[in-house]
Amino acid sequence: MFLSVVLLCLCIFFVILQLKSRRPKNFPPGPTILPIVGNLLQLNLENPLKDFERLRKTYGNVYSLFIGPRPAVFINGLKAMKEAMVTKGVEFAGRPQDMFNNEITENKGVILADYGPQWREHRRFALMTLRNFGLGKKSMEERIHDEIQHTIETLDKSIGKTMSPQVMFHNMSSNIICQVLFGTRYEYDDYFIKEVVRCFTENAKIANGPWVMLYDALPMIRNLPLPCNKAFENAKICKGLVNRLVSEHKKTRVPGEPRDFLDCYLDELAKAAEDSTFSEDKLILYALDLHFAGTDTTSNTLLTAFLYLISHPHIQERCHQEIDKVLGGKDQASFDDRNDMPYVQAVIHESQRIANTVPLSVFHTTTKDTELMGYSIPKGTMIIQNLTSLHNEEGQWKYPHEFNPENFLNDQGEFVKPEAFMPFSAGPRMCLGEGLARMELFLIMVTLLRKFKFIWPEDAGEPDFTPVYGVTLSPRPYRMKVQLRSSE
Numbered sequence: 001m002f003l004s005v006v007l008l009c010l011c012i013f014f015v016i017l018q019l020k021s022r023r024p025k026n027f028p029p030g031p032t033i034l035p036i037v038g039n040l041l042q043l044n045l046e047n048p049l050k051d052f053e054r055l056r057k058t059y060g061n062v063y064s065l066f067i068g069p070r071p072a073v074f075i076n077g078l079k080a081m082k083e084a085m086v087t088k089g090v091e092f093a094g095r096p097q098d099m100f101n102n103e104i105t106e107n108k109g110v111i112l113a114d115y116g117p118q119w120r121e122h123r124r125f126a127l128m129t130l131r132n133f134g135l136g137k138k139s140m141e142e143r144i145h146d147e148i149q150h151t152i153e154t155l156d157k158s159i160g161k162t163m164s165p166q167v168m169f170h171n172m173s174s175n176i177i178c179q180v181l182f183g184t185r186y187e188y189d190d191y192f193i194k195e196v197v198r199c200f201t202e203n204a205k206i207a208n209g210p211w212v213m214l215y216d217a218l219p220m221i222r223n224l225p226l227p228c229n230k231a232f233e234n235a236k237i238c239k240g241l242v243n244r245l246v247s248e249h250k251k252t253r254v255p256g257e258p259r260d261f262l263d264c265y266l267d268e269l270a271k272a273a274e275d276s277t278f279s280e281d282k283l284i285l286y287a288l289d290l291h292f293a294g295t296d297t298t299s300n301t302l303l304t305a306f307l308y309l310i311s312h313p314h315i316q317e318r319c320h321q322e323i324d325k326v327l328g329g330k331d332q333a334s335f336d337d338r339n340d341m342p343y344v345q346a347v348i349h350e351s352q353r354i355a356n357t358v359p360l361s362v363f364h365t366t367t368k369d370t371e372l373m374g375y376s377i378p379k380g381t382m383i384i385q386n387l388t389s390l391h392n393e394e395g396q397w398k399y400p401h402e403f404n405p406e407n408f409l410n411d412q413g414e415f416v417k418p419e420a421f422m423p424f425s426a427g428p429r430m431c432l433g434e435g436l437a438r439m440e441l442f443l444i445m446v447t448l449l450r451k452f453k454f455i456w457p458e459d460a461g462e463p464d465f466t467p468v469y470g471v472t473l474s475p476r477p478y479r480m481k482v483q484l485r486s487s488e
């Protein structure tokens with residue numbers, strides 16, 4: 001009897017020893033790993049930011065955590081980030097597979113596609129298409145200006161009153177992407193855009209929640225009816241909606257005369273070779289991917305910019321002066337005017353630095369065995385870039401911890417961009433919408449500031465600058481007062 005109990009204990013002991021995940025040799029350091037759950041129990045799954053800060057202090061700029069059995073390496077600070085994303089860009093250009101978000105997008109978009117021919121061809125195609133827009137008869141700038149006119153109508157109705165800008169900026173960014181993708185903007189109460197936005201908002205919330213963290217960490221629970229499964233239904237609804245648009249486009253398009261992104265892709269599909277990675281169902285998820293990537297990011301950046309502009313009136317005033325001086329009697333701003341507006345440029349970049357809109361970028365993986373800061377990292381390891389850590393790194397900024405456009409101005413008042421500025425990340429995976437996003441931020445801010453003055457309402461208390469945690473960070477909801485400048 002005694003012997004069998006001892007034998008049983010020994011067996012259990014060896015089983016546990018087998019299960020215990022261990023860090024590979026010379027792997028970046030981190031806290032002790034428990035079997036099966038890894039470091040999950042040591043994190044606050046609702047908002048792990050505090051835990052991350054503690055870990056960085058203990059283990060340094062490159063440390064590791066086990067999310068279930070899956071190791072993840074966190075990269076902080078410019079030195080490590082440059083080595084990974086720029087010097088060894090290709091070795092760090094993979095994306096994790098077999099996770100919740102991959103299943104939602106069926107590995108067909110570009111954001112989450114692994115490093116390889118499908119990703120490369122689709123990325124190249126999008127970069128080329130976005131560059132050529134001016135698709136058809138309208139330039140990208142005109143498309144953006146058209147949308148701004150609708151926003152001005154909304155603001156005109158609020159003159160002398162306070163309004164909440166959240167939905168306005170969201171509608172605006174969504175519509176600009178829709179213009180590019182589908183050739184139309186959607187009346188703000190349109191069913192199509194309402195449904196797409198609802199599905200994405202819900203899915204973003206789900207993707208960010210504790211259930212998905214568990215889903216990714218513990219493959220054995222995946223067949224259970226988890227609350228996060230709602231996301232699959234939402235994805236199906238969105239796919240159905242875009243599928244309808246693709247069918248319409250197929251009926252009305254003129255080959256060789258694309259009106260929008262869908263037409264371009266259909267043209268490409270028509271001339272595609274046997275072994276091409278292009279296909280119609282990829283188009284649907286690709287379009288959704290781009291809409292998702294371009295909406296919250298841009299609108300949350302705008303929200304942050306306006307929050308700081310209304311709480312720093314002297315900075316807004318300097319923007320007004322520069323805009324008036326450069327535009328003079330001109331009809332409207334063009335993107336080229338940015339070269340004559342160093343101060344406005346500095347304010348936009350400073351807003352992006354402070355906003356940290358995509359704080360942990362999109363997760364990468366290593367595409368082969370590699371090294372970082374002297375540590376060995378095996379192929380397929382998940383890599384998490386901390387972009388925030390660059391944007392407030394001591395030694396990289398004149399004023400790392402305050403909102404101050406001087407961070408982007410030299411002694412002559414010229415615009416300069418420090419190396420540590422990476423809101424779009426860097427390297428082969430860098431945001432492919434950067435060009436479009438820059439154009440939007442500039443034209444929207446200049447046009448709105450030229451016409452209106454935005455004011456923090458007297459009765460609104462002190463502004464709260466702590467962002468709401470999520471895949472993208474956004475400011476807490478706030479209201480602003482709108483005044484026509486000509487009536488000053």
Ligand code: HEM
Pocket residue numbers: 110111112123289290293294295297298301357358361362363364423424425426428429430431432433434436437
């Ligand atoms: C201010 C606005 C934006 C910010 C801050 C932003 C930021 C980012 C970041 C940090 C990444 C991850 C890069 C990496 O993994 O290393 C990314 C990827 C991406 N972004 Fe943006 N983005 C913005 C706007 C846009 C827009 C307007 C579009 C659409 C046209 C877009 C499309 C994409 C795509 C497709 C990817 C995936 C690229 C790839 O995996 O190869 N983004 N973005």
Ligand SMILES: *[C@@H]1O[C@H](CO)[C@@H](O)[C@H](O)[C@H]1NC(C)=O
Pocket residue numbers: 049050052053054056074076386387388389392
């Ligand atoms: C990223 O860096 C910021 C600032 O240095 C820090 O507060 C945060 O905890 C870091 N996050 C992670 C995931 O390491």
Ligand SMILES: *[C@@H]1O[C@H](CO)[C@@H](O)[C@H](O)[C@H]1NC(C)=O
Pocket residue numbers: 154167168171187188189190193194
């Ligand atoms: C934004 O769009 C939604 C519907 O998509 C609409 O209900 C709302 O009134 C719009 N708001 C603004 C401020 O444009």
